[in-house]
Amino acid sequence: MDNQVPPRKVPNFCSIRYGIALLLLLCNVIIMSQRVCMSLTMITMVNSTEPHGLSNTSTKEPQENIKNPVYNWSTEIQGIMLSSIFYGILISQIPAGYLSGIYSLKKMVGSALFLSSLFTLLIPLAAEFGEALVIICRVIQGLFQGIALTTQQVVWIKWAPPLEQVRLTSLSLSGLLLGPCVVLLITGFICDSLGWPMVFYIFGACGCALSLLWFVLFYEDPKDHPCISKSEKEYITSALTQQNGLLSSLPHLFAWIFAILAGHMSDVFLSRNILSLLTIRKLFTLLGLLLPALFSLCLLYLSSSFHGTMIFLILANATGSFCMGGILINVLDIAPRYYGFLKGFTNVIGLTGGLVASTVTGVILSQDQDSPWLKIFFMMVANNVISLIFYLIFAKAEIQDWAKETQNTYL
Incomplete structure (x- = not known):
């Protein structure tokens, strides 16, 4: 004993x-x-x-x-x-x-x-x-x-x-x-x-x-x-x-730091007229969607050690916070009148996407015994890149006509 x-x-x-x-x-x-x-x-x-x-x-x-x-x-x-x-x-x-x-x-x-x-x-x-x-x-x-x-x-x-x-x-x-x-x-x-x-x-x-x-x-x-x-x-x-608890918390810590930097830098660019509002929104959305995709690929092909894996995993998660200065605040630019409704609507879509992603991940892990994570990460990269291309083409940063308040004039 x-x-x-x-x-x-x-x-x-x-x-x-x-x-x-x-x-x-x-x-x-x-x-x-x-x-x-x-x-x-x-x-x-x-x-x-x-x-x-x-x-x-x-x-x-x-x-x-x-x-x-x-x-x-x-x-x-x-x-x-x-x-x-x-x-x-x-x-x-x-x-x-x-x-x-x-x-x-x-x-x-x-x-x-x-x-x-x-x-x-x-x-x-x-x-x-x-x-x-x-x-x-x-x-x-x-x-x-x-x-x-x-x-x-x-x-x-x-x-x-x-x-x-x-x-x-x-x-x-x-x-x-x-x-x-x-x-x-x-x-x-x-x-x-x-x-x-x-x-x-x-x-x-x-x-x-x-x-x-x-x-x-x-x-x-x-x-x-x-x-x-x-x-x-x-x-x-x-x-x-x-020690897994601390390692699991690091991505969230760095995501918080990147979110603060994204908010500060987007306001600096706007207040000093360095970039237009639309360019700022597209720039930070590009960083927030493209960098996680890039670091996810690095995670697959360049992480040869435990520390390398942790670093790329942290960066893949944290750099997504750049979207705080881009697409995540863009609704306030185009429709401030309906901001609460639209944010709730997009949150529902996001949660639905999370549920679908979890289900698809489980299916792939159960059916593919050879390289399941390779497929999962490539699906994530493809989703980010397609979403980014769509946003860069169609994004707007001015109040839309359907979201403008109308004033009734009585004679």
């Missing part, structure tokens, strides 16, 4: 896994501080009393400009500077998700935080040379911040026991909410007492120091950590023999 006692749960306050969650919390605080601080320093950086858009030179007040240089940037340039960081974040999502299954998480998270912090330190110098360099720095910042935010979630595959997944993940991600709070509390004080460049120097230096701490303290696998106790190591490794 086996009298082995299950591994004892290690108290939270003295565990390595909660130390890692705290490190990631601080990482996210720094990332958000670096992202948001320009929104507040811009008030001091720009001379609102001078004509904007004439040059990049600062005003002629030597004593004040020593700690607070002022630039003649137009409101349009200011808006581009503030939003440019999101372009970098958007670009980095898919490559970061793919590379996180290939390269060391320790190096990816630590290097991304360090490089984001380095370009934060360079912003005051870039401002002296011109607004274009500031925009470039912000885009590169966003690129590395996107890598850090995406790859850090993979840490919990090996470090989070199933019963603590939500707790550890929410603790680390809470830094994204705490960061803006920190910025609001101290940025004004720093600008007044030390000058706005010190805001970037302080947050950049803190990020560099934290990245070095990350390289020293983080290990990718509990069994490799030199400071972890035997009881905690046994608790984590034994609990992760039910």
